[in-house]
Amino acid sequence: xxxxxxxxxxxxxxxxxxxxxxxxxxxxxxxxxxxxxxxxxxxxxxxxxxxxxxxxxxxxxxxxxxxxxxxxxxxxxxxxxxxxxxxxxxxxxxxxxxxxxxxxxxxxxxxxxxxxxxxxxxxxxxxxxxxxxxxxxxxxxxxxxxxxxxxxxxxxxxxxxxxxxxxxxxxxxxxxxxxxxxxxxxxxxxxxxxxxxxxxxxxxxxxxxxxxxxxxxxxxxxxxxxxxxxxxxxxxxxxxxxxxxxxxxxxxxxxxxxxxxxxxxxxxxxxxxxxxxxxxxxxxxxxxxxxxxxxxxxxxxxxxxxxxxxxxxxxxxxxxxxxxxxxxxxxxxxxxxxxxxxxxxxxxxxxxxxxxxxxxxxxxxxxxxxxxxxxxxxxxxxxxxxxxxxxxxxxxxxxx
Amino acid sequence: xxxxxxxxxxxxxxxxxxxxxxxxxxxxxxxxxxxxxxxxxxxxxxxxxxxxxxxxxxxxxxxxxxxxxxxxxxxxxxxxxxxxxxxxxxxxxxxxxxxxxxxxxxxxxxxxxxxxxxxxxxxxxxxxxxxxxxxxxxxxxxxxxxxxxxxxxxxxxxxxxxxxxxxxxxxxxxxxxxxxxxxxxxxxxxxxxxxxxxxxxxxxxxxxxxxxxxxxxxxxxxxxxxxxxxxxxxxxxxxxxxxxxxxxxxxxxxxxxxxxxxxxxxxxxxxxxxxxxxxxxxxxxxxxxxxxxxxxxxxxxxxxxxxxxxxxxxxxxxxxxxxxxxxxxxxxxxxxxxxxxxxxxxxxxxxxxxxxxxxxxxxxxxxxxxxxxxxxxxxxxxxxxxxxxxxxxxxxxxxx
DNA sequence: CTAGTTTGTTGAGCGCCCCAACTAATTGCA
DNA sequence: TGCAATTAGTTGGGGCGCTCAACAAACTAG
Numbered sequence: 085x086x087x088x089x090x091x092x093x094x095x096x097x098x099x100x101x102x103x104x105x106x107x108x109x110x111x112x113x114x115x116x117x118x119x120x121x122x123x124x125x126x127x128x129x130x131x132x133x134x135x136x137x138x139x140x141x142x143x144x145x146x147x148x149x150x151x152x153x154x155x156x157x158x159x160x161x162x163x164x165x166x167x168x169x170x171x172x173x174x175x176x177x178x179x180x181x182x183x184x185x186x187x188x189x190x191x192x193x194x195x196x197x198x199x200x201x202x203x204x205x206x207x208x209x210x211x212x213x214x215x216x217x218x219x220x221x222x223x224x225x226x227x228x229x230x231x232x233x234x235x236x237x238x239x240x241x242x243x244x245x246x247x248x249x250x251x252x253x254x255x256x257x258x259x260x261x262x263x264x265x266x267x268x269x270x271x272x273x274x275x276x277x278x279x280x281x282x283x284x285x286x287x288x289x290x291x292x293x294x295x296x297x298x299x300x301x302x303x304x305x306x307x308x309x310x311x312x313x314x315x316x317x318x319x320x321x322x323x324x325x326x327x328x329x330x331x332x333x334x335x336x337x338x339x340x341x342x343x344x345x346x347x348x349x350x351x352x353x354x355x356x357x358x359x360x361x362x363x364x365x366x367x368x369x370x371x372x373x374x375x376x377x378x379x380x381x382x383x384x385x386x387x388x389x390x391x392x393x394x395x396x397x398x399x400x401x402x403x404x405x406x407x408x409x410x411x412x413x414x415x416x417x418x419x420x421x422x423x424x425x426x427x428x429x430x431x432x433x434x435x436x437x438x439x440x441x442x443x444x445x446x447x448x449x450x451x452x453x454x455x456x457x458x459x460x461x462x463x464x465x466x467x468x469x470x471x472x473x474x475x476x477x478x479x480x481x482x483x484x
Numbered sequence: 485x486x487x488x489x490x491x492x493x494x495x496x497x498x499x500x501x502x503x504x505x506x507x508x509x510x511x512x513x514x515x516x517x518x519x520x521x522x523x524x525x526x527x528x529x530x531x532x533x534x535x536x537x538x539x540x541x542x543x544x545x546x547x548x549x550x551x552x553x554x555x556x557x558x559x560x561x562x563x564x565x566x567x568x569x570x571x572x573x574x575x576x577x578x579x580x581x582x583x584x585x586x587x588x589x590x591x592x593x594x595x596x597x598x599x600x601x602x603x604x605x606x607x608x609x610x611x612x613x614x615x616x617x618x619x620x621x622x623x624x625x626x627x628x629x630x631x632x633x634x635x636x637x638x639x640x641x642x643x644x645x646x647x648x649x650x651x652x653x654x655x656x657x658x659x660x661x662x663x664x665x666x667x668x669x670x671x672x673x674x675x676x677x678x679x680x681x682x683x684x685x686x687x688x689x690x691x692x693x694x695x696x697x698x699x700x701x702x703x704x705x706x707x708x709x710x711x712x713x714x715x716x717x718x719x720x721x722x723x724x725x726x727x728x729x730x731x732x733x734x735x736x737x738x739x740x741x742x743x744x745x746x747x748x749x750x751x752x753x754x755x756x757x758x759x760x761x762x763x764x765x766x767x768x769x770x771x772x773x774x775x776x777x778x779x780x781x782x783x784x785x786x787x788x789x790x791x792x793x794x795x796x797x798x799x800x801x802x803x804x805x806x807x808x809x810x811x812x813x814x815x816x817x818x819x820x821x822x823x824x825x826x827x828x829x830x831x832x833x834x835x836x837x838x839x840x841x842x843x844x845x846x847x848x849x850x851x852x853x854x855x856x857x858x859x860x861x862x863x864x865x866x867x868x869x870x871x872x873x874x875x876x877x878x879x880x881x882x883x884x
Numbered sequence: 885c886t887a888g889t890t891t892g893t894t895g896a897g898c899g900c901c902c903c904a905a906c907t908a909a910t911t912g913c914a
Numbered sequence: 915t916g917c918a919a920t921t922a923g924t925t926g927g928g929g930c931g932c933t934c935a936a937c938a939a940a941c942t943a944g
Binding site: 305307314318322324325331408411412413438439440448 | 488634636642643692693705709714715716718720722723726728729730731738739740741743801804805806808809810811812813838840841845846847848
């Protein structure tokens, strides 16, 4: 009920986490706290195994006693990021500093398997990560699972169209499948986690309001508002692919008509560019359509260029609606859209300028995402890491 | 830098503001603070002129010493809500408790006048309010101005299409026109303030994520996320009327095509229902179209009913896009849409069910707004009042 | 080697919250 | 009427945790 110490511990810890190793003196300067207070806070954090004295010297050849930097303790808490996607599973493990300590990727056709089997396999991969020597610590462990579908407020996977799953309690099943369940396990939509990843270490760094558009098999989005992921009232925010573009357009799998995903999704784009969409199914890598179409566009194939222009205009209409509603600082194009952004941004900007009421007064930039196919796992660890930093601050006061 | 006292003062003050008069004992129970702490906090707030002992006895015939309730001091700080609209000006003044102490409304064709003259007139109305006896207090005074246009992050009115104004520094001009400028003066979009009003005392009470759709001459919206007004990166969020419904539809005044406002705005609705839109200009009251069309619909005029159905479907498409993106708890229909909602909700829900991906899993309700044409002024005072409560907590610590 | 400079630590002081004891004001019951 | 019982509010002691100032530590410059 009176978490002032906890608050300040968190302040110092997060500062070190976000800005890197630094001395007590600079921490005092940056946080506005007193030198002696910072010393005491840092001592507690070291006792709790969250920080350690750093060999890195922060010293631009100045006079005076050399500062003693502290950094995140790599032996401290660690974090798991898991991903279930249509045709693969992935697991990453990092320490508090965000250093990736373990990484695995397994191709697996998850549409063909039952949820239970898939989650059992994922649990095996997670346990491999936990076997790593660095995982022997007594610290709490957080895990986040990225899934390609709608996750409701209780963490249950309500529906994953491209996986063919409905109402799968992923968190519960995974907890049961794990020998030693983590301190906290959460499940989150893939595009949402992609947005978090871009926010923390990608094209969204430093931004506070943006939308990450994830072009996978469908088109999803993660919405970041005021520097935080926005999930919506039931956890279903960001279904950008089902914005209506043409009310009487072709029917979409969702039951609507003329959805963005139907008019500008991967299948349509490939078809417009002259490829048979079914080629995709033939075991290609996930990054296939983006890289291939970019090659084709670079080679100047007119049909590809026309397809990209058309899809760009369609995307632009949707992005203009989004901009009218939310006025974000930027829209990030992720997934297969990222490598195609050189050809997409021009038509998108054109639509934005004619259709966004605030026109050029609002500078909504359209940028390629930076993290490619790793965005979702990266976001999973990043979210877990952020939560760990938040909660870890409560640790030293409890340990007293 | 160590606002723990301030925080607790605010906690107590806001509790009383939101939940009404109550005793120190119940405040202690509700805030989790100690009885003695609450006593001390309340004493400070009384000293600062923010609270006073209340004659109201909170006593459900129980044994023991009767509690001494405290309530917001009506002699405390006061708040102005101003509104500049197309054909009228309005000023409300309330005390901290939200009790309206002064109210004025002046019909005035603001399109025909220069911004400077309009603001001078508004300043005169504001000064009338300040002449009131209760305004003689030493307390800070906050004012908020509602305007029907885009307000940028600096509080400048960038563009007000229906007023014909562009780049009017309303805050600066009003400050100059006022003899004794307020402690803090802010300018905010009309629909945004309508959303705040509905949040505080209308259909949005208790909700944390909703969108208020304001049907005035244009269609705007105020977006409330996590219980707070969301303004967007440049302050231009909520331009719901310019969502694209039909990319190749009729041109809209904004430069786009097939905007919601063009396809389902007031003019179109009246035309579809068989009225000449120009009749509106002929000096009718602002609530004219809603009340009149509702009468006509109640009378069973088939052309009106068909028009409402068509507009409802169009609105529903836009609301489905919004719901896909933000997953709000509710959408409130305000302005002239409120009295029409009995005929609009059915087609809107129909579109929501077919077009929102999460379908009936997400319960996005569509409700009529409750505050009618007063929403914007009410929101203006409510926003000022909320800010006053926030800042007033800093007062007692400064006064020490 | 000493003066100057910057970092980190130590102990006094203090704001502010909690706790417990106490006073105040009422009801219930003998 | 009067004395428990009960609930509200106040008062003073204690302690957590922050700030401040003085000091010790570790280095550079000349």
